[in-house]
Amino acid sequence: MESHPDVLIELTYEPIDEQNIITKVRDDAAGCVVTFTGTVRNHHGGKRVLSLRYEAYETMAAELLRDMAEKARERLGLLRLAIVHRLGSVAIGDTAVVIAVSAAHRAAAFEACRQLVDALKDDVPIWKLETTEEGSAWLAESRAFNPKKAGKDN
Amino acid sequence: MKVRVVHFALMRELCGCDAEALSLPEAATVREAWRAICRIHGALLDLPYEARPAVNRRFASWDAPLAEGQELCFLLPTSGG
Numbered sequence: 001m002e003s004h005p006d007v008l009i010e011l012t013y014e015p016i017d018e019q020n021i022i023t024k025v026r027d028d029a030a031g032c033v034v035t036f037t038g039t040v041r042n043h044h045g046g047k048r049v050l051s052l053r054y055e056a057y058e059t060m061a062a063e064l065l066r067d068m069a070e071k072a073r074e075r076l077g078l079l080r081l082a083i084v085h086r087l088g089s090v091a092i093g094d095t096a097v098v099i100a101v102s103a104a105h106r107a108a109a110f111e112a113c114r115q116l117v118d119a120l121k122d123d124v125p126i127w128k129l130e131t132t133e134e135g136s137a138w139l140a141e142s143r144a145f146n147p148k149k150a151g152k153d154n
Numbered sequence: 155m156k157v158r159v160v161h162f163a164l165m166r167e168l169c170g171c172d173a174e175a176l177s178l179p180e181a182a183t184v185r186e187a188w189r190a191i192c193r194i195h196g197a198l199l200d201l202p203y204e205a206r207p208a209v210n211r212r213f214a215s216w217d218a219p220l221a222e223g224q225e226l227c228f229l230l231p232t233s234g235g
Contacts, residue, residue, distance in 0.1 A: 038235050054234070057162050057227055060211035061234075085234060097235050117235060125208070125227070126234025127163035138164040140231030145203045 007069045008082035011058055016084055016095040025080040030102035034109035036117050038097040040090050044139075047132040054087045054096070057125035061085075068119050076108040076115075083116065085126060155180055155222040159191060164230050165205075168197045178220065184209065185216040187226055203231050 008024055022033055042049055065083050073081060079102040086096050099116050103109040120126075122144040129138050160173045169191070176190055184207045192198045198205075205228035207214050220226065 055163050055166075056234070057160065057208075057211075057229070060208055060227065063211050121232075121235040123213075123232075124234050125162065125229050125232055127230075128233045129163070138167075138230075139233035140203065141233040141235075142231050145206060145231040148202055148204050 006080040007066060007073060008080075008084070009062055009065045009069060010082075010084045011056055011062055011087050012084060013086075013088040016086055016098055018095060018098050018100075021082045021084055021098050021100050025082050025100045025102045027079040027102045029104060030079050031104050032106045032109050033100060033102045034106065034113050035101075036097075036099040036113040037095055038117070040092050040094045040096055042092045044130060044132070047134060049092065049130055049132055051089060051091065051131045052096075053089045053129040053131075054085070055127050055129065056085070056087055058087075061124050061126055064124050065120070068116060068123075072112050072116055076103070076112050078103045078108060078112055081112065081116075083120070085120075085124075087126075155182070155220070157187060157220050157222070157224045157226050159187070159226045159228070162227070162229075165228060168201075169195045176226070181219045181221075183216065184214055184218050184220060184226070187220060188216070188228060191228065201230065205230055 040052055069081050069083055081101045084098045099113050101109045101112045122142045127138055129136055157176050159176050161169045166172050208227045210225050
């Protein structure tokens, strides 16, 4: 399947350059660029977070992000969009994810950022290992997983 | 038939490997593959969540029939972003 050149998807082990991504989605037909930047928080559930590590099912995550981005572009009439997610070890304050969208008018661009970050958090196979003073744990934050029913193990 | 099962994050830790080959009867379903994986890795039975299955990098239903050589993944709750 031919991928759309106006959609940039990247999973990277290097620090994310937000300004560079914003520049890439600019378009002469656009009236705005809306950007969502997810950053690494120093606290979670009352505990001090020391570090995070992201791991992804990279092939599926990239395909799913591209599919989500192309559908959002079609549905909301966007011009260009980029989704870049960091993997590997990250420090407090680092940029974990950037979603940048250009559109003729702001309503569609704001809506796209909101929908895409929600979809990313619920469906894209990326996991974070959080290390606090009490130890390390894989976080379960997606709303798309059902608690196991009693007596049922599929 | 054989399928390849890939594991990530907590699933990788619970299974102790990042991928394994699984031998299944012809046209076995995703659910049958999950049961086979749980027989190998008993710790999976204690998970508080249902996994979400993916076949060839797409979400799939538990009743989907599998075919030789497919790549299967059982996702545990994600936390990207």
